[in-house]
Amino acid sequence: xxxxxxxxxxxxxxxxxxxxxxxxxxxxxxxxxxxxxxxxxxxxxxxxxxxxxxxxxxxxxxxxxxxxxxxxxxxxxxxxxxxxxxxxxxxxxxxxxxxxxxxxxxxxxxxxxxxxxxxxxxxxxxxxxxxxxxxxxxxxxxxxxxxxxxxxxxxxxxxxxxxxxxxxxxxxxxxxxxxxxxxxxxxxxxxxxxxxxxxxxxxxxxxxxxxxxxxxxxxxxxxxxxxxxxxxxxxxxxxxxxxxxxxxxxxxxxxxxxxxxxxxxxxxxxxxxxxxxxxxxxxxxxxxxxxxxxxxxxxxxxxxxxxxxxxxxxxxxxxxxxxxxxxxxxxxxxxxxxxxxxxxxxxxxxxxxxxxxxxxxxxxxxxxxxxxxxxxxxxxxxxxxxxxxxxxxxxxxxxxxxxxxxxxxxxxxxxxxxxxxxxxxxxxxxxxxxxxxxxxxxxxxxxxxxxxxxxxxxxxxxxxxxxxxxxxxxxxxxxxxxxxxxxxxxxxxxxxxxxxxxxxxxxxxxxxxxxxxxxxxxxxxxxxxxxxxxxxxxxxxxxxxxxxxxxxxxxxxxxxxxxxxxxxxxxxxxxxxxxxxxxxxxxxxxxxxx
Numbered sequence: 001x002x003x004x005x006x007x008x009x010x011x012x013x014x015x016x017x018x019x020x021x022x023x024x025x026x027x028x029x030x031x032x033x034x035x036x037x038x039x040x041x042x043x044x045x046x047x048x049x050x051x052x053x054x055x056x057x058x059x060x061x062x063x064x065x066x067x068x069x070x071x072x073x074x075x076x077x078x079x080x081x082x083x084x085x086x087x088x089x090x091x092x093x094x095x096x097x098x099x100x101x102x103x104x105x106x107x108x109x110x111x112x113x114x115x116x117x118x119x120x121x122x123x124x125x126x127x128x129x130x131x132x133x134x135x136x137x138x139x140x141x142x143x144x145x146x147x148x149x150x151x152x153x154x155x156x157x158x159x160x161x162x163x164x165x166x167x168x169x170x171x172x173x174x175x176x177x178x179x180x181x182x183x184x185x186x187x188x189x190x191x192x193x194x195x196x197x198x199x200x201x202x203x204x205x206x207x208x209x210x211x212x213x214x215x216x217x218x219x220x221x222x223x224x225x226x227x228x229x230x231x232x233x234x235x236x237x238x239x240x241x242x243x244x245x246x247x248x249x250x251x252x253x254x255x256x257x258x259x260x261x262x263x264x265x266x267x268x269x270x271x272x273x274x275x276x277x278x279x280x281x282x283x284x285x286x287x288x289x290x291x292x293x294x295x296x297x298x299x300x301x302x303x304x305x306x307x308x309x310x311x312x313x314x315x316x317x318x319x320x321x322x323x324x325x326x327x328x329x330x331x332x333x334x335x336x337x338x339x340x341x342x343x344x345x346x347x348x349x350x351x352x353x354x355x356x357x358x359x360x361x362x363x364x365x366x367x368x369x370x371x372x373x374x375x376x377x378x379x380x381x382x383x384x385x386x387x388x389x390x391x392x393x394x395x396x397x398x399x400x401x402x403x404x405x406x407x408x409x410x411x412x413x414x415x416x417x418x419x420x421x422x423x424x425x426x427x428x429x430x431x432x433x434x435x436x437x438x439x440x441x442x443x444x445x446x447x448x449x450x451x452x453x454x455x456x457x458x459x460x461x462x463x464x465x466x467x468x469x470x471x472x473x474x475x476x477x478x479x480x481x482x483x484x485x486x487x488x489x490x491x492x493x494x495x496x497x498x499x500x501x502x503x504x505x506x507x508x509x510x511x512x513x514x515x516x517x518x519x520x521x522x523x524x525x526x527x528x529x530x531x532x533x534x535x536x537x538x539x540x541x542x543x544x545x546x547x548x549x550x551x552x553x554x555x556x557x558x559x560x561x562x563x564x565x566x567x568x569x570x571x572x573x574x575x576x577x578x579x580x581x582x583x584x585x586x587x588x589x590x591x592x593x594x
Contacts, residue, residue, distance in 0.1 A: 001360055010175075036241045043592040044257040045572070045584070046279045048269050050429070051458055052230060052262055052554035056217055057208040058182055059130050059138040062496070063462070064479075069141075069257065070236050070587070071219040072182030075123070076175070081580030082481055083374070085175055089118070089183055089220070089243070099170040099534060111241040112185050113217075113224045119154070123163045125186035127155040129193050135202055136193075136507040139496045142489030146171045147528055173485035173531050188218040201470070222253045222588050234260040244588050248386050252588040264429045273567065274298065277588060280583060281400070283565035284432055285361035291567055305579035307365055309372040309480035312433075313422070313556035314440065316343065318501045320510035328469050332418050337472070339518075339520050341402035343554040347388035348395035349447045350440055355560055359435040367561040369547045370487065372480035374580060376536070377543040386551040395447045412448030419448040425464065426475040428455035436559065438477050469502055469511075481580065484543050485531045491546070492524045500555040519553045 049065040075090040075580040087093075090104035110118035131140045144152055147169050154166040165175060192204040206215060214225040218398045221410065222244070223236035236258040244252040245300045263269065273281040274294070283291055283302055292302060316337035320330045327334065336342050356364045368387050371378045379385045396406075403415040424440065426433050434455055441451040451473075456464070464471045478490065478497075489495035493516045494503055501520065504511050523546050530542040550556065564579035575589040577583050584590060 009522075023051055042256040043254065044259060045590075045592075046259045046261065046277065047233070048197065048261040048272070048278055048281070049265065050262075050264060051280045053210055053234065054230075055208070056210055056212055056225070057204075058184065059136055059140065060205065062139050062466075065234070065260070067225060067234065068182060069221075069500045070223040071217070071221040071225060071239075072184070073221050074181045074183060075106075075178050078179050078580075080578045080585045081576045083580070084181060086180075089123075093175070095175075100167055103158060104165070106163070106164050107243055108161070110220070110243055112187075113219045113239045113241055114188075115241060116185070116187055116218075118183065118185075118220055119406070120157050120160060120163045122183050124155055124157050124185045125190060125362060126181070126184045127153075127165075128365045129190065130184060130187075130204070131181060133193070133202075134319070136204060139489055142492065142495050142497075143173070143177050143180075143486055144172075145488070145492075147532060148525075157447055163380050169532060170534050171457060171531055172534050173483050176483045177485065183220060185218040185220075186214070203268050225260060226257070231262055235261075242588075254589075255587070256469065258587075260355065266429075266431055279572070280568045282565055283567050285363045286431065288361060288363060288565065295567075300567050300569050302567045303575070303577035303583060305577055305582075307373050307561040307579060308410065308564040309374055309580050310477050311367060311370060311372075311480060311556070311561070312471060312475075312477040313367075314346070314475050314559065315500045316422075316555050317469070317471055317519075318555065319469060319511070319514065321514040323469075323509050323511055325512075329472060332414070332416075333422055336414065336420060336422075339402050341398045342404075342551055343557065344388070345395040345398040345402070345447065346444065346449070347554055347557045349449070349515075350388075350392040350399065350557070350559065351536075352560055353390065355436060355439055359432060359439065360560060363565065364560045364562040367558040368551060370478075370550055370556065371484050371541060371543060371547060372580075373481070373561065375480075375482045375484065376482050377530075377540050379544040379547040383544070384388050385547055388551075388557075390443075392447050401449065408446055410448055411450070419450065419453065422472045423454055424473045424475060425454040425461060425471055426453075426455050427458050427461045429458075433475060440475070452470070464531045465499060466502070466505070474499075483547075485527065488531070491527050493520055517553075519549055520555070525547050556565075 013505050030055060048227060053066055054063050054065060055061050058072060061068065073088045075088060076085050076093065077088040079086050089106060089110060091107045093102055093104045095102050106120060112118050130136055131138055131144065141152065146152070146167055149168065151168045155173070156164050158164050189204060189207065195203045197203050206449040210228065217225050219239065222242050224237055224239045225234070227235040238253055238256050242252065244250055261278070269281055270287055271279065272278045295301060317329050318338055320334055320338065321328055329337065352366045356366070368381055368385055369378060381387045395513060399412060403478065404420065405413055408412055424437055426437050428434070437453040439454065439521035441453045444451050465474060490497045492498060493501070496505055501516065503514060526542055526546045530539050533539045533542060564582070566577065566583045568575055568583050571593050572590055573593050574586065575583055576586050578585065
């Protein structure tokens with residue numbers, strides 16, 4: 001992807017599911033001609049997204065694209081140029097000597113987009129009534145759980161400008177975990193949290209859907225939602241009450257309006273960018289050569305942030321459970337998928353270098369770890385991380401060792417004579433991912449495995465992955481970042497994104513016979529230890545062990561780490577491009593020049 005940059009997604013790791021687009025998530029476009037006259041009147045940025053937002057309620061969102069990177073801020077933020085934590089709504093913070101308390105001091109005179117004061121009471125409400133409220137199914141809670149007890153922090157008001165967070169034990173990621181948790185307006189949401197519907201659930205669960213009129217959405221970020229036309233566009237307008245000012249005292253952000261065009265065709269996006277209808281486009285490998293030749297003529301620059309922070313992978317459904325007495329996965333196939341030698345053979349059977357050269361046009365590197373290469377906790381192959389270079393001979397040896405055999409047509413069969421065949425799903429409309437799936441199908445046929453590669457419409461795809469759990473194998477990706485604990489909800493067996501062996505989430509049907517393997521449980525335990533450890537060298541060693549276990553057991557078979565590439569018009573000043581944040585993570589500082 002150009003993986004979604006900070007303003008397209010929040011920092012939270014779960015953003016994933018929906019990396020529906022990888023590169024495509026920011027490179028689809030609709031015809032913006034309706035806004036050309038308006039463009040001459042106000043400074044604006046025209047971008048594109050792959051699909052419509054699914055909700056305007058931050059706490060209930062687990063998908064990208066979403067509006068929240070533009071519309072909300074938390075107490076602190078990350079600088080994606082330096083990787084450091086910086087003040088946001090809180091002007092400062094102090095950590096106690098025993099590392100069990102953090103006191104944040106809010107800036108003075110903060111306001112919501114409706115002009116109401118933003119206070120410590122909003123902070124306490126946001127955490128206690130929403131993020132830490134077990135009646136509200138929010139993924140934000142997962143990254144705040146601490147230790148074996150999985151306890152949550154205690155949040156209380158100190159005075160009118162200070163709020164105190166108390167943790168039951170030292171929790172190294174806690175400061176960074178607050179960077180991805182926006183503060184929400186108590187005066188607009190408290191009633192919906194306290195009031196129950198006819199089923200006894202908080203009305204908050206239906207609050208601020210995509211049908212909500214934009215003027216009813218109260219925000220604190222640099223932009224507020226001005227307009228949403230389903231399947232066409234999302235329009236943001238500068239928030240006049242946003243707190244940031246530059247050194248000369250001028251209000252930020254400088255860009256008055258941002259327009260997201262919505263369309264599912266990356267080819268259309270390219271055409272719109274080349275005809276100056278878009279100001280930026282994610283550069284997929286198949287577009288790179290063409291756009292590179294046109295940089296000067298088109299008055300734009302292609303930024304290369306190096307390997308992107310996210311991941312791409314194949315995973316099998318390892319869930320052994322049943323619903324209503326019916327296995328989620330065919331028991332015959334479940335035995336294959338849960339055989340580690342089978343998964344390792346599949347990993348050896350995928351030619352990632354050919355994938356880089358053909359699909360990615362050489363603009364990527366093999367990927368071997370769930371932790372971003374930018375993270376100080378990343379374990380490289382040079383440091384001993386297990387890798388799976390293309391080796392079909394070794395793949396066949398592993399399969400035979402696991403009890404599989406080949407018939408006279410060189411087709412793979414299990415010990416009972418069942419032909420090895422499974423369906424690999426991904427989201428349709430993503431040319432890169434569809435090309436990857438086509439190659440995987442071809443590669444695995446060389447070791448006797450028949451793959452039915454099936455791209456699906458996004459909503460159908462995600463329903464299978466996260467709700468019905470009716471799938472066999474899948475190809476998708478996760479966003480990344482500097483702090484491994486942001487992935488706690490992926491690696492905790494009870495986490496909301498433990499997708500390779502998903503426990504039913506709130507409101508879903510029960511699963512009978514759900515099992516957690518010892519290696520799976522071990523990774524979850526190590527993530528707890530890593531979060532508890534304050535010594536950086538020891539933390540790196542702990543997360544190194546988690547990476548070794550994931551590469552040995554392959555819940556995710558990692559593929560390619562694409563380069564982070566975006567083309568941006570030269571009329572934008574202040575771009576600080578990074579693989580972590582993209583081109584517009586510092587949107588408040590960016591100006592439009594004549």
